[in-house]
Amino acid sequence: MEIKAKGYLSPLSEEAKTSLWVYLKEWMCTTDAKRIGVLYLLFATFMALWGGLLSVIIRLELAQHGPDIITDASFYNALPGMHATAMIFFFIIPAFTGVANFVVPIQIGAPDMAFPKLNLAAFWILPPGALLTFAGFFMNSLPEFGWTAYPPLSNSVYTPIWGADFWVVGLILVGVSSTLGAVNFLATVFNMRCKGMKMFQLPLFTWAMTVTSFLILAATPVLTSALIMLTFERMFPGVFYFFNPAGGGDPILYQHLFWFYSHPAVYIMILPGFGMVSEVIQVFSRKHIFGYVLMVWSMIAIAVLGFLVWAHHMFATGIALNVRVGFMFLTMLIAVPTGIKIFSWLATIWGGSIKFDTPMLYATGFLAMFTIGGLSGVVVASVPVDIQLHDTYYVVAHIHYVLVAGSLMTAFAGVYFWFPKITGRFYNETLGKIHFWLTAIFINVTFFIQHWLGMKGMPRRYYDYDPAFEMANLISSVGSVVLFLAQFIFIANMLYSWRKGKVAEGNAWGDGFTLEWQITSPPDHHNFHHPPYWKPIIRQHVAADQPGGVWHRNGD
């Protein structure tokens, strides 16, 4: 079959124009960051459906009390952990990496990433990693220790199955993949910027990826070290007792190492989203971001504080009270830079000439709902309250407001925003809006009531519950099913628009000012025909009497 495409999508060789097989091979072995970005996005979409499906099975089981669709309680036990692993390690983090692979080199005026081959290697570590992680499904030996894998539950005495070993090794591979990616992003951003672009001239999405890469670089290896120790403890029982108290080990040690990664990991999962929302809000408010420098510094502050708060996940483990109070204080401090960001976004929208296209809907929806997640975060950061709410559905509600109403919605904002750049075509706006409203409404239907469930005392991860919780659980389950089904609108929209959508210009939204909007849609190979030159944006307030309160436009 003949393949017609333009820009980086087009076949590279004459052979590939006629043979689908050769064309696919060109994609699989590409070193072009844009193509690798698309591969990441496809992989992430697939894993999102997989993880979403698992969550729907969980919710269907919980729709009524008593065993319903799952007869095997230990299968149910494994599901929350598998759902979380799929969503965190194989959906959100790769999805952001995918968009960043596409956008970051262009935003800084570079032809490609610093290490193109390493980039490809980092991507191809992921699919085998996913196969290993979920191997338990094929072998009927699913680990039942959640995504946290706390020993001694996860050691070879309580979980003596191969599925658990594969799961641990799969996670080590994912860690390797994301650290390789981080090395690549840092080298690219530090060293491949075009002439005239200083660090404090970087677009905010690029800044977000830089800060995130530092987080990955410093946090992920610590999880790897914990998983290496766990693997040895599992493989050589009786010889290694790092975490098993029976041989002098310390299970709390694992929790410290685990959360030293996994707390910063929540910022790895939201900072790129912050960056995306910053770009979207600027373009759709037709104003430059309010307080650019403060936005950058607050991201750095969030990252630094992110490393100092891991023990707030361990308030209920019996660590010393004064340690808990210290971590409570630091945790609450994170609300300050986050608040700065929220108010900066609001101030950017304020007085702007706003267009409510789908990306902007997602960005503003994120602002509203992430605030709820942030506030419930302050609630559980408080030691006495956390002791009560620990391991209840309140925590489930909090994490989902942060990651679904936060990361997922920002990812949608970013994908809709850059879709014309990636494919050269517009998505269908009506379908996009329907998708937004269904998603936004049913996120709340699904998760808001879980706050109530948690405060009433329903524990998380349980197969069955008190009949008193039935109505609330039913509402949550219905919400989750609709939420899941609504995502097929997005997929249909993307698939259809990829081929048939309205053709987009280079500056698809008309108001994009960062470098990616100065080149064709989709971009050509190596992005720029001539090396670009960055003219610094003048960020200043306008006089109050200027019509519409629009900010100063440089170059107009």
Next chain:
Amino acid sequence: MATQDASLAADPMIGEESLGVTNGKIGMWTFLVMDAMTFAGLLAGYARLRWTPGSEWPLPIEAFGFTGIQLTALNTFILICSSVSMVHVLAEQMRGNMDRAKKWMLATIIGGLLFLGIQGFEWTHLILDMWPYLFDEGYEAAYSVNFAATFFILTGFHGLHVSVGVIYNVIIYLGLKSGKISKDDTSVVEIAGLYWHFVDLVWILVFTFVYLI
């Protein structure tokens, strides 16, 4: 919004090396940060297990049998020497003495191999003679089993790094020999040197923690 002048400016340097160093060097530095954090995690684990109340940690000087810490001290000396010879590789290359650079590279590789050989000897002795409980359940550990466990994890993970470093150095040596790495490609040797010095530096930490304290 501000428009960008996305054209012109035909400076060949644009698009790379905004910091004036190669991508490779930044890549290696960031990789080493990552690696340092992995070692930090393992060392934190060591510290926690050793200083847990009630852990029966032996004095290292008494726990290694006849290889003692003297052999490892010698091994440390060898590794430091190989770092010195690595410095000479770069120095000679910069002066254009490629033959001498090759010889120093060979010395570095031999240093690495010697280190691995001695470590292998030490491991064999420890596994077979000193810690019989590792293989035979009939024996009991004379003290906290975590002493041996952290020993194997830390020295093993470092040994893996030395092995990778030796292979890396062999590749550099072959490049020097075939002329693929010329006297102007100093950054290639410099980056390999960064890795090798890092491995050396980490060993000093590991040696201090596992053997000396």
